[in-house]
Amino acid sequence: MQIDLRTVSIKPQRNTFDHLARRFGDKPASRYQEGSYDIQATENLHYRPTWDPDQQIYDASITKIVMKDWYALKDPRQYYYNTYTVARARQQETAEANFSFVESRGLADMLPAEMKEIALRVLVPLRHAAWGANMNNSFICGYGYAAIFTQACMFHAMDNLGIAQYLSRLGLLLGDTEGLNEGKQAWLESDVWQPLRRYVEDCLVVRDPFELFVAQNVALDGLLYPLVYGRVVDGFLSANGASSIAMLTQFMNDWFGETQKWIDAVLKTVAAESEDNRALLREWAGKWGARAAAALLPIVQQALEGNADEAVGEEMAAFKARLAKLGIEI
């Protein structure tokens, strides 16, 4: 029996779930709130992990950062699975159109040989760095506390994988499978890439999820994206007749701009919580930021040569200014 129910006006018995009414008052909740707040178990956890009996299954003390309520780490983008996936599907369509534009018009073959070579050398090994970023964000989601923070880290991890795959496609388009092989060789053996690979591998043994958040998402990516996609691709390569490469990395630029809003909001809230938190953030951002800048220098030198020092210096200054605005002086 299908009946027309539309016309019935019924008064709801309640506005929302109890846990959301306690947080936000007795009013209808958004889907972001429903899907994100208090959905991780907090009490009466049954067993200690056999992999580390000193921890609890969900344990806010795995990190040195202390928050009275980890659910304070709201994502300004208000991403839950639906809004995240739909946003990325749209960007994916643009990326697909860009790749197909470059492919169908043979633009890769029209690139100046030297520029193509530089693009391959700078960009292709970064697919491995992006894979490292993916593992790190999967870790932060796995061991971080509170769904509101950790779901965004999982989205970030999947983005990191997507970026690694776009970089792989770029490598295939410009240099075929040899392009990928040479990039991997450089990542593993070339002196240019060893400081960065070391940085990434050092991150893989950091087991404080919030320090890892700072090392990967704040320090490394905070410098890498403006330097590589801003200065090298949009600046240097485009100025030298290779602007079609920028079409292939548009996703990365847009992504960096968007995700930075989330990362900054997280940092700002954590720093504002306590002086202890602020001191930890200063220490971590300072330590990892300096290392990231040093690791990125030889990489961008491949394109910017003598101007690389200045570029890194300027981006480091911008990075410091960005953090200072969030209450983190380094």
Next chain:
Amino acid sequence: MDMTVAKKKLGLKEKYKLLTRDLGWEPTYHNKDEVFPYVKYEGIKVHDWEKWEDPFRLTMDAYWKYQAEKERKFYAIIDAHAQNNGHLNITDARYLSALKIFLQAISPGEYCAGKGFARMGREFPGVGTQVACQMQAIDEIRHAQTQIHALSNYNKFYNGFHAFADARDRMWYCTLPRSFFDDAMSAGPFEFMIAIGFSFEYVLTNLLFVPFMSGAAYNGDMATVTFGFSAQSDEARHMTLGLECIKFMLEQDPDNLPIVQNWIDKWFWRGFRLLGVVGTMMDYMLPKRVMSWREAFEIYGIENGGALFKDLARYGIRPPKGWDDAGKALDHMTHQFMLALYQYQFGTAFHSWIPSEEDMAWLSKKYPTTFDKYYRPRWEHIKKLKEAGTPYANMGLAKLCQTCQIPTVFTEPDDPTTLCHREVEYKGETYHFCSDGCQHIFEKEPEKYIQGWLPLAAIFQAPLNGDLGAWMEWVSLADGKDNGDFAGSEDQRNFEAWRNQATSNQ
């Protein structure tokens, strides 16, 4: 379309290899044991992670594209459902009990599984494995959220949904799924994969999302059908991951066989006990039924599980230890469960009821060897007590099984007239069990299971000290609204009034 490459047209397998598998490398600045510290202690030997197969080979662009398509469809349907008072389309408000149990007991498990797979996405040292786990991690977040969103509109009109987040941590029957998931989360990475990938995904979700959701469709609940089937489309990937993991472990080293067999034994029984809830929802809480729990288990448990074990026999795997006991329990378990829920209805955030004559006729037909003989007489007795004004209630919970945490209400496998009860002495304490299966699980890891949080004990300790009212407040149970018999409940009254309003001109 996706990831097509102009130079050479790469096939799906080649593309996946280059775009995914080739991203990883052997670390040299730290040794592998430091980078992947949890992968050895369970004793599983792996010689070559490259041998891991992910038959779905999704790259992220395809993942975003197809998942977004699923999401758009899903939210379009639940928006329409909410706007058009779709909740009045359900056959009968009794059906809501199944949804309340779902939200309190199953959805939190989805979130938990997501967290677990994020860990696995980092802890396994192989790109193929990691990516498949990560996709499952984000999918499980999806499932928790789509379920909450689909049921959110029901919460606005009916009781029993409002405190699901509190129930998850405190409610006595929620410790059944909670202990299942906590058990998996506290296990090592390979055991986690058997627990969730095999037991939960392969055995349980087929039953949960296929016949149960088909039942939801039959009962006019488009919101639930939609989240169920939409989630299940991801489960096909998840089941495949669980299956690949078992094959991988068995193919890597013959020493892995006894470890894997032990986990299959354990998690089959854990899963079977958890399934009792789903079975009860199917047999008793769907006003219109597509198939009985027994019939569903025959297809998805016995036939499909049997095919799997026949297939794994080449590695030396035998069907799980509790397989025969499960077979014997099939005709009894849901009836015993529903009788238990009915007698403890003062303490459940959903309604239960005495089955109608029509329900009982259906149960007799579906359970010809047991229902009339053992369970109809008990329901008739309960009905008489109720009619006489002395309704049957059990104000104290039976002993809880230390492993599965269900009250020990099940009978001996070979004697449906005797309650099954097992005891084990461990370090001077006595522990109780509902079955041989649960006792064996305890005996293999006593140090783990003695930690289990038993909700009954908590009721009698400070600060509740046995005060039922204080307990209800603590679990956010609204007495007289959320709990008790469906007959005479506010949900029943409201649903009838609203439906009448919708179907008449009054």
Next chain:
Amino acid sequence: MSTVFIAFQANEDSRPIVEAILADNPAAVLDEQPAMVKINAEGKLVIRRESIEERVGRPFNLQELQVNLITISGHLDEDDDTFTLAWKN
């Protein structure tokens, strides 16, 4: 031989897919349930991209199957042209 199966949501997208599967696998048996179509077959079931394309009149990527897929049973092998479910024993 054990049974393999695949199930889809019963909707307009699934109709040509189900038709193609039934045409390509003479031993397959259709089982219609509320809101769901399930196809069972002894031992093996092969889904072919070309057969679906003939019915939908456009290029079809087998990964699109996932949008309306409900469940599968059997070992899966997928490439650009076929999606195969089989029990080996």
